[in-house]
Amino acid sequence: MAFVPAPGYQPAYNPPLPYVAPVMGGLRPGMAICVQGLVLPHADRFQVNLASGPEDEADLALHLNPRFGAEGQVVLNSRSGGQWGPEQRRDLQALVPGTLFEIIVTVTPQDYRILVNSRPLDDFPHRLPPERVAAVTVDGDLELHSVTVLGAGDMPQTIPYQGNLPVMEQPPTLHPPVPFIATIPGGLIPKKTIVVKGFIPPDAERFHINLRAGPGGDVLLHLNPRPGEGLVVRNSLVGGTWGAEELDLPHNPLQRGRYFDVSIRCGNRRFKVFAEGQPLCDFAHRLPPGPHADTLEVDGDVVLSYVHF
The missing domain is CATH 2.60.120.200 (Jelly Rolls)
Incomplete structure (x- = not known):
């Protein structure tokens, strides 16, 4: 991947x-x-x-x-x-x-x-x-x-793009305060990517990145790094009920005292999560018939450098 x-x-x-x-x-x-x-x-x-x-x-x-x-x-x-x-x-x-x-x-x-x-x-x-x-x-x-x-700015259409991924046309939101809440224009449709980059303080215990179906709606992906425990917990909140946690990872670069870069791409059947350009985990869509994430939330023990989608 x-x-x-x-x-x-x-x-x-x-x-x-x-x-x-x-x-x-x-x-x-x-x-x-x-x-x-x-x-x-x-x-x-x-x-x-x-x-x-x-x-x-x-x-x-x-x-x-x-x-x-x-x-x-x-x-x-x-x-x-x-x-x-x-x-x-x-x-x-x-x-x-x-x-x-x-x-x-x-x-x-x-x-x-x-x-x-x-x-x-x-x-x-x-x-x-x-x-x-x-x-x-x-x-x-x-x-x-x-x-x-x-950012793509107003890049000329003659410039070739990679593959068939949607262009990240929005300017990055630089150093937003935490908690951060934003609407994803058009929602996180298949192949679209969001990027969250920031710094994990040396005393951080946990923070989360949520993809919701509208403000206050179902959480389709709850990505919850817990540097104090050395874990990255993934889950969903559908109809007010939390699902089963997923914990296994090939590696965990989300550590205290480090910058981090998390990219989340929506697939037809799953969210694909990358950290520093390396695969971190997949998270299967739990809400059929597909993802409807249009709200991004970031909160907890984290300092944001930028959010980009």
Whole structure:
């Protein structure tokens, strides 16, 4: 059961450095880039680039360059035709050697809005059209855990899509508060995917991701990680009655003190759940004749990075 990302959602997990991710069709407002990793304990610097191509000499729409040691700043810049523009410098804030980090860059019509560990770092105005961005590149003194390009924007119809999966056209909801409740436009129809990404605090006991048939309705999938017990419980609540719990897993990456990435895809007979792009479990539909999930709920001991569908 290999995980195939839906168009508009391009993840990579634990890639080697230097890393280059293609951006099909360029960037457009509503899209976002998420980079997660660990700053190496004796880090000097690393960089995240939004580039016009994979080449070292490519133009850079955004060069995000944390520098540790004596400088102790994040340098933001652009490069066009081999010439660097004026720098913007900001404090490192939560970027600390030896610790985990998350950088989210959101594309707006005017600029790139940059968040580091949920806190605003800076806005960087467009000096090159974002549509020219053809690659995200990452390198330097870090352990790279994931890079994800989110959203299809108003991608031209000439751009080929993978397979026949529905496009994830909605912009991601970034850093929503918990509890989180949202309506899934059109419901979670077969082959459609939702993604929940976040952080499990070191003292977390449990949280849950529910797919409901309307607000307050039947729970078609109750995905209940319990890091305090080392379990991921799956169940349903139909007609006010809980069904039989399912517990078996091939592995459990949903652990305390870690970022997580859960993708749930609706099949004709079951929900397919993936974590970090690897199969986690299947959950057979218990409410015939099929799924009617149109409400997503997330609550408990969790910090959300984004929700995307």
